[in-house]
Amino acid sequence: CYGMPVGAEVFETCVQIGRFEYIIEEYRKYATYQRIYRMEEKIAICHNPRARDSNIRQALIDRFGAVGTKKNPGYFYGFKKDIWAAMAVAVTYHDKYLTDRE
Template sequence: MILSIDPGNEYSAYSLLNKDLKPVKFGKVLNYELLKILEDYLFLDGIDYFAIEMIGHYGTGMPAGKTVFDTCVWIGRFTELYYHHTGKDPTYIMRKDEKINLCGNMKAKDSNIRQALIDRFGAVGTKKNPGWFYGVSKDVWAAIAVGVTFHDLYLEGQGYEKEVN
């Protein structure tokens, strides 16, 4: 399983992707709640990989505000929890890498990333006929994009699909 996070200053989105990259658990919760969720997953030994979107600087000349730095603190807290349980650091995925990997374009927006995921894996679906992404909304799309990009950049071609139950 791949656990991936789109971090925020107060709330973060997460997804747990199975070997086929289908989201089996996901949500957007308060960061303190996510710490507990992560701890529960780590104690279950069901996480093979952990990826977090990392804050980056893109030379826009815009100053960073308090929310950016608060998000950095939470990335550190999630990292520390993972390291404490596994002795490993998570993999940090830059937003620009998600855009290039999924859309082939640095100018891609959230809606382009959502559409690229739907094009690749299938429709969202309905309550009567749930699709690949049924129930996914808002920032959870970004969390899934982190996990899929991690897979594509670090695992594809290494037999991950065959090794993980």
């Protein structure tokens, strides 16, 4: 966390990542994984390593369309902070590792 204090949630996330990796290694012939680091995500989506969450969110909206409203929901209608982060990881993975295959 770049020298900043962190809470128990960060360490719990590390434990969970380790568990997922262990399970995937056990079933390697059925699944693989690739870590996506925050810096990769910023560069892949915003082309700037200093991008913030708001910049990433806006870049995703520019790429896929508006959030929308309840009456006229867009692609991202109902997304919350964690869902935006997951979408950014998925888009980064797609662009870096799957685009060549299509």
